[in-house]
Amino acid sequence: MGWEAPESKGVLFVDGELPGAVLQTWLQEIIEGASKQPIVPLIIKTPDIQKHGMPDLATIEGQEHIERHINDDIKLIVMITSQALSDQAVRMRQNHGDLSRVGS
Secondary structure, eight states: OOOOOSSOOEEEEEESSSOHHHHHHHHHHHHHHSSSOOOSOEEEEOGGGSTTOOOOTTSHHHHHHHHTTOOTTEEEEEEESGGGGOHHHHHHHHHTSOOTTTTO
16 A cells, blocks of 8 residues: 554554454564564454454443453554444344444
């Protein structure tokens, strides 16, 4: 991509589908190719490394699960395939093909 962050910041990385081991390998390759090494928190959440899978982010409980990992050190939250993390979104896609109303 050709861009570079001026300084390291903490990241919460949530992926609804990719296995944790694959994501860890992918991130390790990125880190090895970077000019700077990460010195701040990197929290990874994937379904296979959660005790009870990923929570439904359309619920208060699911949102609180993610919010527990947010603190003063976390400055960026990356949500990949977040639609897969919401049962409500999946139901709407199956029933209506329209995700624009999720969460409203």
